[in-house]
Amino acid sequence: MSKESKNGTPAGSGKNGRGDKNPVLAVDIGGIFMKNPVTVASGTFGFGPEYAPYVDLNRLGAVVVKGITLRPRPGNLPPRIVETPAGMLNAIGLQNPGVDHLVTEILPYFKQFDVPVIVNIAGETVEEYASLAGKLDRVAGIAGLEVNISCPNVKKGGMQFGSDPLTAAEVVRAVRAATGLPLVVKLSPNVTSITAVAAGVAEAGADALSLINTILGMAIDVKRRRPVLGTVTGGLSGPAVRPVAVRMVWQVYKEVKLPIVGMGGIMSAADALEFILAGAAAVAVGTANFVNPRATMDVLEGIEAYLVENGVRDINKLVGAAHG
């Protein structure tokens, strides 16, 4: 069964002020209204200004900032990155200046733009997730929270929460109780059943899902005979993971009735369309930003061209369309 109409065209979709020939691009991700379906993957776009020389932030559907924790985190021992075939491993370890710094120093930057800001949050305990959400609840300029229960690069918390439907749900319930902001819950691909975790967090109050986070991997330096990364394992991202990510979006779309932000190796509009056709209502560009700092714009323009060429008047009609 096609769920094409799962996301009704959001109220704001007419706002782009375009004539009838321009397709509707606006999507509603669980209460976050995006003028188009293209956003960025947390941790690959910094805190906003880094890519401003290349991309007009106003043209993005949303900006998702780097993962934030309650207290500042120094991050992991380097090396933190290694290139792999059509991908890369990272083990940043959530280096960030902490939530207070985010609120006072970083969020004000976005006042000059007309773009929803989604804050990606991570905790080491359920309580930390809840306090983070509580602290951000009434902060101006936040469109929603992305709850990262899937970071493979921190010792405590992180992926462990996302590996089990019950603990995942527990985190989401606590966050849900602490804030009225739209909650996008970010799932880990390192699980036997992504649909079980998705169903768990849906039940616990998620408004939307984002997937996938990175796949746990590692590389070994055969000269030194030691793991390359300072933390041994890291998270695999980039084109290499795309088939796995598309599959998971497909599976989750079938089972869970929440809007999905799809990501994992999106380099081009064609890649993004795979996710949309599999069931993602929005797409996030991650590692591709490093390779092509204008990747988000290329994706956006390519999606628009596809809609026009194929006479599709509303992007929402494509969401999940490959399910037939």
Next chain:
Amino acid sequence: MSKESKNGTPAGSGKNGRGDKNPVLAVDIGGIFMKNPVTVASGTFGFGPEYAPYVDLNRLGAVVVKGITLRPRPGNLPPRIVETPAGMLNAIGLQNPGVDHLVTEILPYFKQFDVPVIVNIAGETVEEYASLAGKLDRVAGIAGLEVNISCPNVKKGGMQFGSDPLTAAEVVRAVRAATGLPLVVKLSPNVTSITAVAAGVAEAGADALSLINTILGMAIDVKRRRPVLGTVTGGLSGPAVRPVAVRMVWQVYKEVKLPIVGMGGIMSAADALEFILAGAAAVAVGTANFVNPRATMDVLEGIEAYLVENGVRDINKLVGAAHG
């Protein structure tokens, strides 16, 4: 702690008749004596003759044949393959002529070679696995069985068995009871905890482990707006998956005291050495055969050169050496 001596140099290791300058390459994979650590991944090397124009089969540590089932299987509806970044998806669906045909028509081919033959078996029920093992128990010319509890491309059985430590163990116990042949159990990467499954099958009587099978993925044809593969999802293999495979070998080596056949994206000797240093006592070349039909030989020669250059006299001393 290093487990360098986990595989004592097997009795057969002197047989290569080489002088002291040539490093020892022989490994013992749970009772399967291989003259060198390089074998092939099931399903990527056919039934043996296909690659004979390019590779002297006598130079392989072992040959693993395409997965066999009790009855002939027609395989899946095409398309069965699609290229992905640094990888490919396949959905062959275990097309094979059945075990009886294997025994009468295929195994005799190997009589002319001096190479251990490992038969990869798959069932739809625990009983089928057991009958397959029983049928092959006393067949001449079989060095061991690889129990495929991880094929993502068959509807019944297949990966389901490998997704859960308990059912995985159940299959292995049944196979163990049906045969005295060395059992290599092939694990699925599509699980939350590969070590839990590994421990389960070790406990149930596996003699060795092989990992990884393919990662479940899919691709969508954005022109047709339909999945590319006839079966929607398929198994991802090739260089793209290598970081995930190395990580899993690393994890399993740490927790389970069985020899490991490592595979997943090995294209070169350096890739193979990553697996060996992570803990694999042998390596299997899979998708690389398609790209370079002499990949096994390149890997073997490269490993030998590495040992010589680094003054390592026995490959077994490298196994797991990156654990420090």
Next chain:
Amino acid sequence: MSVLAEARILKQEEVAPGCHRMLLQAPEAAGRAAPGQFMHVRCGSSADPLLRRPLSVHDVDRGKGTLTLLYRAAGRGTALLAGLGPGAGISLMGPLGRGFSLPAGAGLRVALAAGGIGVAPLYFLLKELVSRDFFVYVLVGAQTAEDLLCGDDFKLLGSRTSFATDDGSCGHKGPVTDLLESLLASGGVDLVYACGPPPMLKRVAGLLTGTGVPGEISLERHMGCGVGACLSCVCKVRSGAYRRVCADGPVFPVEEVVWE
């Protein structure tokens, strides 16, 4: 038997819009190739694109040890090939597969039907047929006149060559199978070989059904190994089984193929 070799490009030219002819120094493959067989070609040395591309043997010169490929730059792999110049090396596996079965009899009248890049294997076949003194009709189809491939080469070989284009810019306006249909109706054909896009081949199959005229067609499938090992390139045959296009084909008797 197939060989793996690094072949040097001697010449490369764009012979029609997007269609390239590549002359390679590949003496072993050239010496062994038969019409209808293919080479499995690596496009660069990167893991992306990863897999080899199957390309038919278009021509060989056994004396000079050269082999020619004729291909359309259809996607990333073939575009990479098209970007290579003389002196560059490419990794070739082949010749692979079962080619066309050459008729034993003498004096047979043979029709070759080529659609688009389907010309590639048929030129080599034609040379072989002509050398055996068969009478050959060559029917070549393309979208427009400028897309027609090898027309002059065919004529030079002394065959009776007719053209069909979708837009009528050369020869018959319509599919090349129209030409075959007329030829069959005239009763002047003992044997048909065809290569081209699936709809064309399906039409050929339809035309031959019940006529008693045997035919062989060359199929295309996405391939992994190219040598029969991976079972990814299958097509369904009359018995209901799946057969490997790379090893059991790519050439099949037309009536064997099940059109799904």
Next chain:
Amino acid sequence: MSVLAEARILKQEEVAPGCHRMLLQAPEAAGRAAPGQFMHVRCGSSADPLLRRPLSVHDVDRGKGTLTLLYRAAGRGTALLAGLGPGAGISLMGPLGRGFSLPAGAGLRVALAAGGIGVAPLYFLLKELVSRDFFVYVLVGAQTAEDLLCGDDFKLLGSRTSFATDDGSCGHKGPVTDLLESLLASGGVDLVYACGPPPMLKRVAGLLTGTGVPGEISLERHMGCGVGACLSCVCKVRSGAYRRVCADGPVFPVEEVVWE
């Protein structure tokens, strides 16, 4: 501000074994670059290799709008670059990072110490220093005489240039830091800039400690984004924090860097 542009290669030559100099038409980047900044360079268009490679701005000609890179073919990415000829285009991002801080005073005596390919950013720096009438000692080290880079170029700029080679085939036999040590001992240096392999830079740091002579060094780290977004390229600084080599560096005051 950094720009993203497709730059055309005007010239490429191997200037020492495995070392290549590439002249690019890149007017915007050339106009904005400062010594010590780098370009983030895409090597081909395949997903493998995926990431850009950071390469220092070696020279610019603002009038002609050209920019020069000097690089060692160290691995796959740089080997792909080395294979490109004039006319080919490459995707450049930059200039990126914080370069060398140019001293405000006049008449300062400056030492530049370059190890191996570390010469790359220092040539551009030297040009800038010379144009400001500083007195510059250039100390260039390499493995052998034939590996020495840019020796003549340095001399042409009128600096006092000394050489050191590991095998003594040119100049001092030993590390280039020996030359710096003597120079510092002579008391004739007010400021040091260095670029080279980590052991060399660590030695430079050691030599400067306690001398009161300020120094700046250019670091290398594996990079993702190159713009400060991914936090993968960090080095530890005295405060104990990790700083981004791409955005907070690549040039750091020598005493800031913690050697792990």
